[in-house]
Amino acid sequence: MSDAAKSLLRDVRDSLYVDQPYLDIATRDEAVVVEGIYLLLAKLPAYRDRGPLAEHRIRIEIPADYPATEPRVTMLDDSLPRHESFHCSTSGVCCVTVFETWVVTQKDPSIGAFLEGPLRNFFLSQLLRRKGKDWPFEEWNHGVDGWIDAVAELIGCRPRKTEVRNILERRRDDDPLDMRAECPCGARVSATDCCGPSLQDFWMQVSAETAELWLRRMVELTPTLSPHEIQQKIHRNRPFRRVH
Amino acid sequence: MNVPKDRQITSKEGALWAIVREISIPQTYDDKARGRYRSIGEWLDRPDSKVHDLKPKISAQGSFALGTVIRPVGDGDAYDVDVVCELEKGDHKHMSQAELKSLVGIEIKAYATRHQMKQVPQDGRRCWTMEYADEAEFHMDILPSIPGKNSYVAAMVAAGYDINGVRSYTGTAISITDKKHCGYNDRGVTWLVSNPKGYLRWFRGRQYQMLEQRRAQMNAAGRVIASVEDFPNHEVQTPLQNAIKLLKRHRDVMFDGDEHKPISIIISTLAAASYNGEATISETLRNILPKMQRAIEDLGPVAVIPNPSYPAENFADKWQEKPAKRKNFERWIARARQDFLAYLAGSRFDSIPPAFRDSMTAETIRKVAPLMSLTTAAVAASAAVAAEEAAAVKASGTTTKPWFAGE
Numbered sequence: 018m019s020d021a022a023k024s025l026l027r028d029v030r031d032s033l034y035v036d037q038p039y040l041d042i043a044t045r046d047e048a049v050v051v052e053g054i055y056l057l058l059a060k061l062p063a064y065r066d067r068g069p070l071a072e073h074r075i076r077i078e079i080p081a082d083y084p085a086t087e088p089r090v091t092m093l094d095d096s097l098p099r100h101e102s103f104h105c106s107t108s109g110v111c112c113v114t115v116f117e118t119w120v121v122t123q124k125d126p127s128i129g130a131f132l133e134g135p136l137r138n139f140f141l142s143q144l145l146r147r148k149g150k151d152w153p154f155e156e157w158n159h160g161v162d163g164w165i166d167a168v169a170e171l172i173g174c175r176p177r178k179t180e181v182r183n184i185l186e187r188r189r190d191d192d193p194l195d196m197r198a199e200c201p202c203g204a205r206v207s208a209t210d211c212c213g214p215s216l217q218d219f220w221m222q223v224s225a226e227t228a229e230l231w232l233r234r235m236v237e238l239t240p241t242l243s244p245h246e247i248q249q250k251i252h253r254n255r256p257f258r259r260v261h
Numbered sequence: 262m263n264v265p266k267d268r269q270i271t272s273k274e275g276a277l278w279a280i281v282r283e284i285s286i287p288q289t290y291d292d293k294a295r296g297r298y299r300s301i302g303e304w305l306d307r308p309d310s311k312v313h314d315l316k317p318k319i320s321a322q323g324s325f326a327l328g329t330v331i332r333p334v335g336d337g338d339a340y341d342v343d344v345v346c347e348l349e350k351g352d353h354k355h356m357s358q359a360e361l362k363s364l365v366g367i368e369i370k371a372y373a374t375r376h377q378m379k380q381v382p383q384d385g386r387r388c389w390t391m392e393y394a395d396e397a398e399f400h401m402d403i404l405p406s407i408p409g410k411n412s413y414v415a416a417m418v419a420a421g422y423d424i425n426g427v428r429s430y431t432g433t434a435i436s437i438t439d440k441k442h443c444g445y446n447d448r449g450v451t452w453l454v455s456n457p458k459g460y461l462r463w464f465r466g467r468q469y470q471m472l473e474q475r476r477a478q479m480n481a482a483g484r485v486i487a488s489v490e491d492f493p494n495h496e497v498q499t500p501l502q503n504a505i506k507l508l509k510r511h512r513d514v515m516f517d518g519d520e521h522k523p524i525s526i527i528i529s530t531l532a533a534a535s536y537n538g539e540a541t542i543s544e545t546l547r548n549i550l551p552k553m554q555r556a557i558e559d560l561g562p563v564a565v566i567p568n569p570s571y572p573a574e575n576f577a578d579k580w581q582e583k584p585a586k587r588k589n590f591e592r593w594i595a596r597a598r599q600d601f602l603a604y605l606a607g608s609r610f611d612s613i614p615p616a617f618r619d620s621m622t623a624e625t626i627r628k629v630a631p632l633m634s635l636t637t638a639a640v641a642a643s644a645a646v647a648a649e650e651a652a653a654v655k656a657s658g659t660t661t662k663p664w665f666a667g668e
Contacts, residue, residue, distance in 0.1 A: 030554075030555060031551070031555070034550070034555065034598060035551050036605070036606035038601075038603045038606060038607055039599075039603070056607050059646065059650055060653060064649075066272050066609070066610040067610070068607065068609035068612065069606070070646065070647055070650065104663040104664060111663075112663060112664045112665045112666050113661070114662060114663060119661055134659050137654075138663075139663050141647060142651070145644060145647050148647065149644075150648065152662070153648070153651035153654075154654070154655070154660035154662050157665075159667065160665065238666065238667070
């Protein structure tokens with residue numbers, strides 16, 4: 018077992034030993050696999066003695082190169098509807114959040130922070146949703162659109178694919194950021210007046226290599242359209258439709 | 262069942278306290294045991310005693326000294342009271358281990374005869390054992406010893422330790438008798454070393470903050486205790502002591518009668534070393550159990566759990582020749598963490614999970630359960646509670662939104 022895998026295993030144990038008695042921790046090909054009943058625990062002192070808010074049988078596969086690669090959370094029971102409206106695929110895979118943007122915004126993107134943050138938030142949101150309430154922390158749009166929204170929010174630009182792509186390409190190419198020059202999103206105004214100071218943070222948070230990975234991810238997420246669908250899309254996007 | 266309000270249990274902490282009360286020995290038994298060993302101390306120090314000139318001093322060691330004694334699981338089982346008999350003027354240049362053992366033995370046998378004890382004191386490997394057969398059935402192991410400062414330093418240096426790190430513990434070290442020691446019958450040889458008083462000091466030091474608070478309370482109530490060092494451990498109930506009692510009960514139930522069960526001194530040492538000044542039993546357990554498990558998992562192929570007051574002594578020295586001991590400890594700590602957290606994290610305070618109930622014995626829980634009083638709303642996972650929890654997440658600025666990547 019590599020040192021990185023050992024360190025990951027240690028982190029996972031540190032995080033789960035404290036209050037998850039029903040999750041078993043094992044290693045598989047350098048990855049850490051956690052499986053069992055996840056307890057959604059109350060943190061407010063007034064409710065701590067009331068027991069868990071919810072229980073879910075899950076599996077979390079944490080790759081050895083975490084946090085470079087996202088952990089995969091899979092439902093093993095039917096405690097959540099396996100439906101996209103509940104952010105759970107038919108095979109039970111949960112999309113707890115847009116992992117990439119979460120990682121770069123964290124001072125501590127440890128596995129403990131992931132379990133206490135996005136994973137707990139996910140199940141807490143699910144609990145409220147199932148009780149007929151709104152998503153308490155809102156939700157991202159599904160598919161590539163949601164991913165672009167999340168990256169755009171991080172960058173501070175408009176949630177448009179072209180703008181996000183332009184910025185990621187500029188970051189990938191390691192172009193220096195000049196806030197007085199034209200904004201890298203493609204708008205013909207200065208970066209100061211366009212995407213603003215969060216762009217500077219983005220330049221520091223996201224490396225050129227990460228920008229390259231994100232560009233690839235954007236391509237992966239973009240559904241492949243058939244020629245007919247492409248034609249339809251072009252047709253829909255025409256400013257003026259022909260009238261026969 | 263109508264339970265007086267002051268006895269009602271309305272929290273997990275309350276339930277743990279109630280269980281601790283059930284598994285602790287009754288105060289009268291505790292007083293009796295202490296009275297007995299003090300009586301032996303007075304007997305050994307009487308003017309015509311053969312060891313009078315050597316200044317015998319009796320003190321408790323082990324669970325009685327630490328304040329972590331629990332009732333045996335079986336009704337017929339006896340308590341162990343471990344006592345050190347230190348002859349302060351004793352000197353291994355003028356006395357062999359065999360001579361010391363026999364000298365103390367003569368007096369102990371005379372004490373037994375004088376007090377018409379049914380059983381003759383037994384000459385064990387290291388101790389004299391006296392059986393008391395009254396309603397507080399217990400046996401007392403008396404360990405003959407002499408001051409061991411020089412032997413302690415020699416043993417530490419021989420084991421390659423920096424003596425400066427443990428200099429404060431040298432004054433309390435003792436040399437003890439052991440029939441299996443190669444120089445048992447010889448004068449002038451180095452004896453085995455132990456340091457129960459040093460260990461006690463270390464154990465107190467681990468809960469200094471808590472004891473300091475209690476000391477202030479007791480001083481305010483008119484009982485003057487000069488320092489934490491002088492604190493009678495058995496007179497306080499700290500969260501650490503209570504947590505250790507619960508762990509020992511879990512161990513006793515899990516390894517009923519197994520000679521390779523985890524030993525109390527390792528449990529106490531790991532628990533105290535992991536303790537971080539938590540103010541409640543539940544917080545203490547939640548902190549120490551993961552740390553204890555991690556400490557065991559991180560041990561190398563040769564397990565070393567040093568005595569904090571005498572690091573040359575390895576509490577796990579028998580694990581190498583008896584691998585079952587190590588395996589049992591690993592099994593036990595994993596189970597203990599799971600069973601305690603099943604209650605502390607995974608249950609309502611008034612709903613004791615079967616694994617935890619069994620680990621404390623159903624009989625114990627049967628006595629505690631009726632005291633549990635439901636004063637909180639019945640449904641834990643109400644939308645209102647979840648909404649409050651979500652509001653707390655928002656306030657902490659750690660919200661994240663779910664997403665759906667697609668099938």
